[in-house]
Amino acid sequence: MRASRFFVSTLKEAPSDAEIASHKLMMRAGMIKRLGSGIYSYMPMGLKIIRKVENIVREEMNRSGAVELLMPVVQPAELWQETGRWDKMGDELMRVKDRHGRDYAIQPTSEEVITDIARSELRSYRKLPVNFYHIQTKFRDERRPRFGLMRGREFTMKDAYSFDRDVDGLKKSYQIMYDAYVRIFARFGLQFRAVAADNGAIGGSGSHEFHVIASTGEDAIVYCPDSDYAANMEAAEALPLDATRAAPTQTMTKTATPGKAKCEAVAELLNIPLSTTIKSIVLTVEKAATEKEAASKQVWLLMLRGDHVLNEVKVSKIPGLAGYRFSTEEEIVEYFGTLPGYLGPINTKKPINVVADRTVANMHDFVTGANEADYHLTGVNWGRDLPEPTVVDLRNVVEGDPSPDGKGVLAIQRGIEVGHVFQLGTAYSEAMNATFLDENGKPQPLQMGCYGIGITRILGAAIEQNFDDKGIIWPSAIAPFEVVLCPMGYDRSEAVKSETDKLYAELQAAGVDVILDDRGERPGAMFADWELIGVPHRVVIGDRGLKDGQLEYQGRRDTEATSVPLAEIASFVKARLAAQ
Amino acid sequence: MRASRFFVSTLKEAPSDAEIASHKLMMRAGMIKRLGSGIYSYMPMGLKIIRKVENIVREEMNRSGAVELLMPVVQPAELWQETGRWDKMGDELMRVKDRHGRDYAIQPTSEEVITDIARSELRSYRKLPVNFYHIQTKFRDERRPRFGLMRGREFTMKDAYSFDRDVDGLKKSYQIMYDAYVRIFARFGLQFRAVAADNGAIGGSGSHEFHVIASTGEDAIVYCPDSDYAANMEAAEALPLDATRAAPTQTMTKTATPGKAKCEAVAELLNIPLSTTIKSIVLTVEKAATEKEAASKQVWLLMLRGDHVLNEVKVSKIPGLAGYRFSTEEEIVEYFGTLPGYLGPINTKKPINVVADRTVANMHDFVTGANEADYHLTGVNWGRDLPEPTVVDLRNVVEGDPSPDGKGVLAIQRGIEVGHVFQLGTAYSEAMNATFLDENGKPQPLQMGCYGIGITRILGAAIEQNFDDKGIIWPSAIAPFEVVLCPMGYDRSEAVKSETDKLYAELQAAGVDVILDDRGERPGAMFADWELIGVPHRVVIGDRGLKDGQLEYQGRRDTEATSVPLAEIASFVKARLAAQ
Structure with missing residues (x-):
């Protein structure tokens, strides 16, 4: 991509309503644009990142055997009344009437619609198990939208719904999704942790949240550095701090x-x-x-x-x-x-x-x-x-508490919840009478699981984990571009232009997502833009270096640039990309 | 893709509210599922087609230099009030209030939002020209939704908006989009026609509609078989049928x-x-x-x-x-x-x-x-x-009228409007005060064009043009799958299984979008399903043919199957695909 054919628009200052780093940086980097309270347009630079996140999610969902469909944004109230969520959800549910006065919800999730599909499509045990997902626009009328994409009202979510004939099947489907989520977050290149969460009535290990680790995270997550125990604060079990009770020594x-x-x-x-x-x-x-x-x-x-x-x-x-x-x-x-x-x-x-x-x-x-x-x-x-x-067990755990698995003591860190897997059981299928016929022709309620990833929220979380005073530092997998080429005098120097074009073509041919900054900006402004935007690899092509057959490479986290011989630059960059 | 990992669900009968072929066939083929009046879920088989349509549109939009972004579904009323469309659009505009009683529209198009973006982002002539597009969910509260995806209420549209500094620039941007549309519809593999349309105040050649030709189309389109003249009925110019007036011969x-x-x-x-x-x-x-x-x-x-x-x-x-x-x-x-x-x-x-x-x-x-x-x-x-x-000129033209370009006589055919390119001029930019500064620092109104393609409507139009009594006949480019492999006894015959798997792997490796029907259906039901769904190429693998080293190929429009030697089948199928 040539920058002149893309849309690069950066700001020196973030708007005053942006309180946290990710919100400020996304606004400054021209990735999002505020349309209303908690409602943002995704500008080309932001949408490009969203698409990379979506593609990773889609690939791993497909690999896990889930099937993609697309459910509507506007959904009839009748379905929401069947499960009682029309009343229970209160003001968060955005409601709308059509020209005939009929009620609709703008979907915050799609349990009702998928269960409606299931009760007509999954009428035999032979159709099970199945896992449907979609990546769709959601709306939640938050009381106090803030933090940009972190707590917006309109957002994009991947939500999946599994259907099984029994609890064993549900547990298998759940594990498949859990494993897919681990692959997804690993591919994003983010530090994350899956933590056990409370899932109400069902109990057991029926729910996990996936958190991106960030010191600015809203949630406290609990883990044991010496084992794989991890839970959110609500679900983390607190053991007694003294194993036994000592005898009295004082009088009341x-x-x-x-x-x-x-x-x-x-x-x-x-x-x-x-x-x-x-x-x-x-x-x-x-x-x-x-x-x-x-x-x-x-x-x-x-x-x-x-x-x-x-x-x-x-x-x-x-x-x-x-x-x-x-x-x-x-x-x-x-x-x-x-x-x-x-x-x-x-x-x-x-x-x-x-x-x-x-x-x-x-x-x-x-x-x-x-x-x-x-x-x-x-x-x-x-x-x-x-x-x-x-x-x-009545209390929140604290750092140093014994781990519930007996394998050490607990540590606490901050996280941002970006995914959630949940065993729903038959709550929705019973409310909506979604049954299948088993081998004996007997109707049985469908066992459901639901699995969400906040697509647009990932962007905010990734930035909270990866930024410095110059701007964002994207992991390559979800960077808007993997590599930026910054020619010094693209329009003035034949040598600069031809070497830049050659490298650009070579990286493109190798499947690298590279942007060539041909906007004609001054070097300082050009470097500042790409550091703000957070492209992880930069190559500077200038007449001075070219005289000695050298280009300058700098990784976004490097403190200094490295001189690389012209003949080796493409393989050098590819090696850097592969190393991540 | 293996059918057992996909979701294939066909119906013998179409629901009674389906009036036209495309609606009936999409319902029967399990491509869409009705959720409410004019609101459909896109089932996996339907979504797969939509994605192919979207990808072709996206590739050609990008090739034309347009830049993708994504504007919200829920849009503040204030912007719609600025242009007056909040009142003008009447009941078609779906309106919603948030928890604070503020008014929003569910977008039917995005002229207001893109103009709002433009007035803050395109403040200098140096930013021009630019063409933004998005592919997004739209809602129009039609008085009488019908015909499935043809006249639904929730639908997917690609809408693009160009911004130029003057009318010459607008005309260039318009021509680039016109050419992109011609490439897009050609790539779909559909018979189509671009026709001049009325564009109100601006006049001239400032608007064209793109129609898919189908005898069931709602619109009459006018063209000259001997020239490139084409217009919709509203815009087609009627010449006088007698070039001059004869002298009176009768008394009043x-x-x-x-x-x-x-x-x-x-x-x-x-x-x-x-x-x-x-x-x-x-x-x-x-x-x-x-x-x-x-x-x-x-x-x-x-x-x-x-x-x-x-x-x-x-x-x-x-x-x-x-x-x-x-x-x-x-x-x-x-x-x-x-x-x-x-x-x-x-x-x-x-x-x-x-x-x-x-x-x-x-x-x-x-x-x-x-x-x-x-x-x-x-x-x-x-x-x-x-x-x-x-x-x-007061009248509709009729077949046989002289062509306005003087090059023959007019013919009329039926079409389904699936695309529209339109020179808006400064209507929106003046209403919303969207100006840029020219070289002299003088504010000038942005010259706008808008360009729509009804993504989901394309599916209905393609079917109306291509179906028979067995079902749909997709052009390969937008077929849910290009090739279906129908093994006879996949689970019973080692030979059938191994030859099927081999061919499946070979076609996949060649980048062919192939589905292997491993559901274990009877041959009759299996063939009927894929003829209904409309996969353009079918290969049947059975023990009887394998004895003689033969497989059966049949194109969806072929009246008979062709025996093809086992060793040649992959190249035979690839050649058929390439021939389209």
Whole structure:
């Protein structure tokens, strides 16, 4: 490609609404152009990258046996009503009426449509298994779109849906997709990690997220450097920090802690480690009256070590706590007899359910609130001072926690979620009555999996992982161009022009995606443009070097240029490309 | 591709709402699946064809120097309000509100967005010319969607937009696109015709439509077999059928024609050719009162030969007739003194404007209404009986009319419009204030052209041109597969399996898009499927033929199969493919 036949448009300054590096750099490099809040045009330089990402995804999806189709952007509301998502999705679902007043959704995903296709096309076990995917425009009406392509409203996603006759089949299809995703992210040339994720009702290893590692990532991901354990923060299992509980050494004592409502303050006042204090979290579960039962209200006390953080996803899975909410101050006073800050499991005003985190359950001589303003209890011990609690994993893991697989300690890094594989089971097929006939002619619900990759989000994530103060540093596989040729005086020097054209033709013939900058820009501006855009390999062709038969090569991460003899330059560049 | 890894799903019967061949066949061949009115999922077999169409379009657009980008599906209303299309487009424009109540359009085309991009990106003459295109999902809320992909609501279109500094540049950009379109349609392997079309205000050769020829086409297209003249019916120029006017031979006579209100009836009663009668068409142009002028009303009489048909596009361009409407019966009685059926230019009750078609202007001894019920005037002659009229081309051409280029006579055939190139000029750039700075730093409006191809419509048009009672007959370039291998007993016969696999590998290695039908269907069902789907080349591999070292080849249009020696089959098939 000659730059004069492409569209190169860079900016010195990013617009003021761009907050993060990838958003700023994509705007400055002329890859995207804002049309409205969370809505971007993909300019030629951006679209070229998107196409490379799509092609890698498509090749690996096809290799895995998935079949591509294309489902519509505008989808009838009736299907969304069948699964209840028409109501559940709330304002995120973009809704539209046609000229006859009929309701439609602009698709955020396509579970409903693919299940509708499946229930008419996959009516026999002989059609199974099958995995359909499409790469299509999506819309989510985010409350606060931001970060460019990272949290846009209109975006491109690859979504795949597998259909199997039973759970074993689903697990196989899921593993095939998992393996394809590993190949895909490896081919992108990005550092990534697949982490176990919560998948609600199904449990087990039924869901993984794929994260691109970046210090600016929104998500904390947990892994064990000594094993292959990895999970997102919601799903990472926290083991008890002490394997067994030590015997009591202190007597339970009511201690004045005036105005010290936080664990940190209590620990400081009493000059004890924070890790001997207990945080009390109070939750309410209400049930409305039914024909058979009167309305009821239960109050729960969750006990967490003072330096730990509650994991709300884990809480939501505790039997009896589905649909919980944080208790009101009135409820707390009603059940505990005092205001928050001095709560504990001992001497409550009304009966409550007590749940202790695994680590708390193995603590001894600990500190809790005394259920009286300005007082705590110290030297509290299970069994002696209060009954043995229900023990549950309640907390977020922290760095240095033991790995759940017993093979070392956990580390935490930041990631950007760009892919998700998920065992749906029969949730959609049952809601939409999508069944197949088995060998005995008996209808069975289809077992479904769904598998997404945020195509446009990949661009943002790749940049967050790979940039410097000059601009973007693309991995070759998804760079807009692999190599840029920068001739110094293409229109003035016969020698420069002819050597540039020769090298350009040679690299093109070798299948290298090369751009020749024939725009006639000054060298400084030309170099700055391509460093900003992030082309990974640059060759400068100038009269000065040519006199000695030399060209200048510089990799985007190199601090200095390398002189390469004219005769060797093509093979030198090809070797650099192959080395990646 | 192995059929077992693809998704082949055919139907014996088309759904009852499919009215035309292409719709029926695409449904039966499992290429599309209806999701809602005018909204289809593209199933794997259909998407594969769409991708081939897209790739040909993309290659030729790139070759022509156009640059691909991608504009959003959901577009802010503000841009559409700037050009006035938010109101003008009426119910066809699908409108949507986001969670904050802001208005958006789902794009039917992207003139507004590209002009918005242009006004910020193309601010200097140095950036010009440039031609941006995208291939994107479109939505038009048709009042009556039908004919499958032919008149759907959601569809895929390639739309390109050129920007030039002046009209000469626009004409060059336009010609480049015209030439690219000719290459594109030729590569599809379809019979097509580019015809001049009306382009409103700009005139001249500023617009062409590309039609796929098909006897079922909705549009009449006009061409001269002896020259390159071609136009759509709206734009085809009608010359006078007599080069000069003969002298009068009859006296004007009031003749009783009781109850004969139509030209045909009058001609029959008087036993004269229909071509000596005149049809009277009465139009009204009203102007509302302004500060300077009172409201006014003009009535016009358009005179057309009895056997000719009015061309309303031509009428709308007559000076003074912009915004015309057909007159009411009250107006006709007010101005002519009688009811329709007996109207004419002579002895009107109030003054009217008379316009004669070119052919009418050269008639003599003709028949018109007498402006009195049940009477006509015969032997009427211009100049003698009534003043010379204003002469305008008013009518549709008919087969056998002289070609406007003087090189023969016109023929008419049916076509399906699949492409349109159009010189927009400065309509959008002036409405949206999209200017560039010329060499003198002076702002000038951008000269725009727009160029569309209905990607998904191509499929319907190709089928309407190429089908028989067995199914579709794809041209190789846009066939879902070029060749199908039909082994008889792939799972039973070692010889069949090994020869099939060998041929499959050999054709794949040669870059042939081949599908191996390993589904294990009975031969009859297998052959019927691929004839329905329309794969242009088929090879049958069976034990019977293999005994004699023979395979069976049959082209989709061939009436019989050809025996081909095993050793020659690959080169035979490649030769057949190359011959197309």
